[in-house]
Amino acid sequence: MTHQKMNFAYRFTQSGLECCEWKDLPKWTLTFLKWFTGITAVIFIILATIDPAFLIGAIIGPGGMALIYLSMANSKSYREMHTQYHHLIYEWEDFTQLAIATNREVVDLKFTHFNQRLGKVISYSINIFCKPKQKENVANFIKPYLSPDVPIIKAKVNVPMSTA
Incomplete structure (x- = not known):
């Protein structure tokens, strides 16, 4: 089905970031x-x-x-x-960049990790969707958890239209 509303829930812990995403049957x-x-x-x-x-x-x-x-x-x-549900877990040391979106209400975290199924290191990004005018606060909240060498930039972010 197209045009389904995607729901997100984030949990920040000392070890990493958990993201639950789901689509309900409309x-x-x-x-x-x-x-x-x-x-x-x-x-x-x-x-x-x-x-x-x-x-x-x-x-x-x-x-x-x-x-x-x-x-x-x-x-x-x-x-x-007909309900899709994903529970994703990311560790703080895997993140390589934090981008504050200039074009959307999103904080984008880029990361790399070893995918055991593919047998190689992959790069990907997770988008943390924010309420209007809160992305700076969200970025400041995440900053202490990241490694000091992780760059924090402001950039245009492309958000995929659908997530699997």
């Missing part, structure tokens, strides 16, 4: 399906008055959509299947 999908089922049922019933063959479609089409709606609304496993 509530509008169930509302849309419910209304679409009702509107489709009305259209098929009107068409059934013109030609009785549409009566079968009036039963099967909206009836099937109603069953899908009920299974989605009442199924915990379906909601869990």
